[in-house]
Amino acid sequence: MGNLTTIALLSGGLDSATAAALAKESGHKVIGLSFNYGQRHRRELIAATNIAKHLELIEHQIINVNLAAWGGSSLTDMSQSLPDKGVVETTIPSTYVPGRNTVFIAIGLSLAEARNAQNVVLGINAMDYSGYPDCRPDYLEAFQNLANLSSKAGRLGEKINLWAPLIKWKKVKIIKEALRLNIPIESTWSCYSDMKSACGICDSCRIRDAALKEIGRSDLCSKK
Amino acid sequence: MGNLTTIALLSGGLDSATAAALAKESGHKVIGLSFNYGQRHRRELIAATNIAKHLELIEHQIINVNLAAWGGSSLTDMSQSLPDKGVVETTIPSTYVPGRNTVFIAIGLSLAEARNAQNVVLGINAMDYSGYPDCRPDYLEAFQNLANLSSKAGRLGEKINLWAPLIKWKKVKIIKEALRLNIPIESTWSCYSDMKSACGICDSCRIRDAALKEIGRSDLCSKK
Numbered sequence: 001m002g003n004l005t006t007i008a009l010l011s012g013g014l015d016s017a018t019a020a021a022l023a024k025e026s027g028h029k030v031i032g033l034s035f036n037y038g039q040r041h042r043r044e045l046i047a048a049t050n051i052a053k054h055l056e057l058i059e060h061q062i063i064n065v066n067l068a069a070w071g072g073s074s075l076t077d078m079s080q081s082l083p084d085k086g087v088v089e090t091t092i093p094s095t096y097v098p099g100r101n102t103v104f105i106a107i108g109l110s111l112a113e114a115r116n117a118q119n120v121v122l123g124i125n126a127m128d129y130s131g132y133p134d135c136r137p138d139y140l141e142a143f144q145n146l147a148n149l150s151s152k153a154g155r156l157g158e159k160i161n162l163w164a165p166l167i168k169w170k171k172v173k174i175i176k177e178a179l180r181l182n183i184p185i186e187s188t189w190s191c192y193s194d195m196k197s198a199c200g201i202c203d204s205c206r207i208r209d210a211a212l213k214e215i216g217r218s219d220l221c222s223k224k
Numbered sequence: 225m226g227n228l229t230t231i232a233l234l235s236g237g238l239d240s241a242t243a244a245a246l247a248k249e250s251g252h253k254v255i256g257l258s259f260n261y262g263q264r265h266r267r268e269l270i271a272a273t274n275i276a277k278h279l280e281l282i283e284h285q286i287i288n289v290n291l292a293a294w295g296g297s298s299l300t301d302m303s304q305s306l307p308d309k310g311v312v313e314t315t316i317p318s319t320y321v322p323g324r325n326t327v328f329i330a331i332g333l334s335l336a337e338a339r340n341a342q343n344v345v346l347g348i349n350a351m352d353y354s355g356y357p358d359c360r361p362d363y364l365e366a367f368q369n370l371a372n373l374s375s376k377a378g379r380l381g382e383k384i385n386l387w388a389p390l391i392k393w394k395k396v397k398i399i400k401e402a403l404r405l406n407i408p409i410e411s412t413w414s415c416y417s418d419m420k421s422a423c424g425i426c427d428s429c430r431i432r433d434a435a436l437k438e439i440g441r442s443d444l445c446s447k448k
Contacts, residue, residue: 061293061294063289063290063293064288064289064290065287065288065289065331066287066288067331067334069285069287070285070334070335070338070339071338097334098333098334098335098337098338099330099331099333099334099337099374100334101374102330102333102334102370102371102374103327103330103331103334105330106323106326106327106329106330107289107291107323107327109322109323109326110291110294110321110322110323110326111294111322113322113323114294114295114322115294134373134374136373138373139370139373139374142366142369142370142373142374143370145366145369145370146326146363146366146367146369146370147326149358149360149362149363149366150323150325150326150358150363150366
């Protein structure tokens, strides 16, 4: 296992940090990859950089891909308001950035191929964000199939594995694993807002805070 | 058909210009999309802009996505030499940029979703560049399957169609179609080099020039 290389997509949030730490724990050489896609704030990228340092990743790439140029999401479009109902939405949320995960995973595969990496590890999970069409197991399966056909590695019989260890985990389990792996939860950034500290109101903050309270760690909540 | 919107990936080359013109001829509203991915020269983007103007596209987006940051191809890595054997390579060519088509199509799907477009039209063809793993029909099929699962549109039952009209055409047929569609062939840019005019030596120039000669239009060749 010691010779495996893994690309970890790092959003700056808790989930992707946990996924990267799991790859590290498995003995992989881990390369971080983050995206400046025109998100509302740079806090995500600062958090991603801090996590890459904390996990002592061998490399951390930050690439510009300005999906905000064509709008369509409340996460990149300042004229739309953020959801703050604190419940998991049953329709596709307004924070959905068109095709974001597909673009990010495609770029992850490009870096994996350039570095001869065997894995791309993703923090996506289908449980808490079922409203997102591109966080589901069948989506990931279809992408694996595409990856097998598209890459030089796939063609030569060495496949790049899309690895989503958290895909069926509930937030409570993710947080327990993050604590076990010594991830500095306070350094991660999951909030949708562009405030100086996490808002505690948006869906992302509320789901995270509810899980922290459930395991008796309300000291780590956005709003104490 | 008049109400259909199509995203056309424009590389600046002949093939993608022909694909875009076919969409236009079908009565679609066509939006161009080009990529500044760290290629050797800006000529491609200038050519893409000229083609977008010539075809009177309703919008033309140029997005930065610097795949050259991690190297791995002679098209983006200045330390590698370009192929000039003038034959179609049987192995994967050194000009292959890891995962480039996957990244470009993923970004095309993102724009399609943001603009409520029904199609993404691609100039890829499997005949002359069989060395590229991501220009083949099975690759495209796998991507269509992913697109159906990933997008908001797909989830709501309105699919985005990946359309590659040239995929089984030989270069001679593409050039005949381009001439029929009044594409200013001299404004397109297919050459791999970064010279002021097309080199006439690289594989891309040679394949194109051979096809032009075959139909008696050597006046349009790179080197007369």
